[in-house]
Amino acid sequence: MRQAFSIPRFQLPAFVSAIGTRLPQWPHALALTAALNAAARMKLLPQDSLATLEGRSFLVEVLDTGGTACFTYRAGFFRPLFGAPATPDLAFRANLSAFLQLLTRQEDPDTLFFNRELSIEGDTELGLVVKNMLDAIEWPKLPGLPRPHH
Amino acid sequence: MQRQKLPELICPAGSLPALKAAVDNGADAVYLGYKNDTNARNFAGLNFDEKTLGEGVRYAQSRGRHVLMAINTFPQPGREADWQRAVDGAAALGVDAVILADVGLLDYASRRHPDLRLHLSVQGSATSYEAVNFAQREFGVRRAVLPRVLTLAQVEHVIRNTTVEIEVFGFGSLCVMNEGRCWLSSYATGESPNTVGACSPAKYVKWEKSPGQMTTRLNGVLIDRFGDDEPAGYPTLCKGRFEVNGETYYALEEPTSLNVLEILPEIARIGVAAIKVEGRQRSPAYVTQVTRTLRAALDALARESERYHVKPAWQAELAKVSEGNQATLGAYNRPWR
Numbered sequence A: 001m002r003q004a005f006s007i008p009r010f011q012l013p014a015f016v017s018a019i020g021t022r023l024p025q026w027p028h029a030l031a032l033t034a035a036l037n038a039a040a041r042m043k044l045l046p047q048d049s050l051a052t053l054e055g056r057s058f059l060v061e062v063l064d065t066g067g068t069a070c071f072t073y074r075a076g077f078f079r080p081l082f083g084a085p086a087t088p089d090l091a092f093r094a095n096l097s098a099f100l101q102l103l104t105r106q107e108d109p110d111t112l113f114f115n116r117e118l119s120i121e122g123d124t125e126l127g128l129v130v131k132n133m134l135d136a137i138e139w140p141k142l143p144g145l146p147r148p149h150h
Numbered sequence B: 001m002q003r004q005k006l007p008e009l010i011c012p013a014g015s016l017p018a019l020k021a022a023v024d025n026g027a028d029a030v031y032l033g034y035k036n037d038t039n040a041r042n043f044a045g046l047n048f049d050e051k052t053l054g055e056g057v058r059y060a061q062s063r064g065r066h067v068l069m070a071i072n073t074f075p076q077p078g079r080e081a082d083w084q085r086a087v088d089g090a091a092a093l094g095v096d097a098v099i100l101a102d103v104g105l106l107d108y109a110s111r112r113h114p115d116l117r118l119h120l121s122v123q124g125s126a127t128s129y130e131a132v133n134f135a136q137r138e139f140g141v142r143r144a145v146l147p148r149v150l151t152l153a154q155v156e157h158v159i160r161n162t163t164v165e166i167e168v169f170g171f172g173s174l175c176v177m178n179e180g181r182c183w184l185s186s187y188a189t190g191e192s193p194n195t196v197g198a199c200s201p202a203k204y205v206k207w208e209k210s211p212g213q214m215t216t217r218l219n220g221v222l223i224d225r226f227g228d229d230e231p232a233g234y235p236t237l238c239k240g241r242f243e244v245n246g247e248t249y250y251a252l253e254e255p256t257s258l259n260v261l262e263i264l265p266e267i268a269r270i271g272v273a274a275i276k277v278e279g280r281q282r283s284p285a286y287v288t289q290v291t292r293t294l295r296a297a298l299d300a301l302a303r304e305s306e307r308y309h310v311k312p313a314w315q316a317e318l319a320k321v322s323e324g325n326q327a328t329l330g331a332y333n334r335p336w337r
């Protein structure tokens, strides 16, 4: 077996996103920024890359759940944005399965992008910084969790 | 039959996790670069600083693998010292070889660090054994990476006429235009791999989404338009669709990936010393998938020699990560030269 677990490619039914878009969106942003701040505190995110995020606005949209999160990075912290900017500096859009595959390093962002499963819009260079920053994170090895190995 | 030597597997590392993925999945060596324009993948947020370099070198070497440092762009006028410093740094770090393209830098490295192993980069554009032997005679180059423009017969011809080890590309996105001498990116942006270490730098790239299609522009130059279900490619001029004589098509090259699984036995038979995987800009997931697959293929070749055959599962795994989702043997099996 290739991996201890593997996330299949799936798409949630359209009604899920119809419900999702009607829920308040800021809890997503809150959860996401909290996670990013934790990563920054643990020095998992390289300083030079963080510096280039200063004052820029980001949008992450999970298409099939209808969830969106807007946030910015200012003075050393990721902060939720409560009103979505009309044109964020950078927007990532994908279905939940693609985001999960990305985060677990099961798929390569370029692969998802080539296959049109991940859309990146806005400042391309900023997109590259973010992508490479996520790639460079050395996730602490948590004891007891199965290592994705073969 | 005499048992042939298996080519080494050289894998890309754009970050520490990618390096570890390559080592853990069976690469014999990894290649990497500094976070600056001394290497041809100078992308924002990519590559290594002193700290990650030290850790990466330790991780690989303690597991018996090699680390090759690419310093393969051309020193820009007035800033030669930056490139020399990169070579000094690599030597101090104890990397197993540096991959250089510029003759001035090769000369510097061979004089300053006589014990440092030198590889001639693909950017050095040596396509003939004369060029390879010149680099050996003048700078003591031990290995040359051949550009992706030669047929297999031509590669064999070079190998038969030199004692320098020969490395070829085995998998990855194609960048074949005049290896080491392509100025397409400079034409559109004023910057190209040889000058700033990146083809089509991201700051010039715009992906514009509109209902039903996506448009790619490089510094305003229209590169391509994709329908919603069409695969996308890298935003380089060589892979754009252009109107030529009233027809719009990939006038220079289709977005494809090179894949040599099918001719692996041939590659080993003619005495290729190493095969290289392209993609320092890709993520640890890509490095894992490609390294694992090529390792399996090379091990199968070692075990089965004549009975070696390409497993559909390998092809499927590689096709998935390919740009343009199609694979080609590139120039290796081209009837023309």
Ligand code: SF4
Residues within 6 Å of the ligand: B174, B175, B176, B177, B182, B183, B184, B185, B193, B199, B200, B236, B237, B238, B239
């Ligand atoms: S334009 Fe194409 S062929 Fe030229 S350097 Fe860029 S990727 Fe390579």
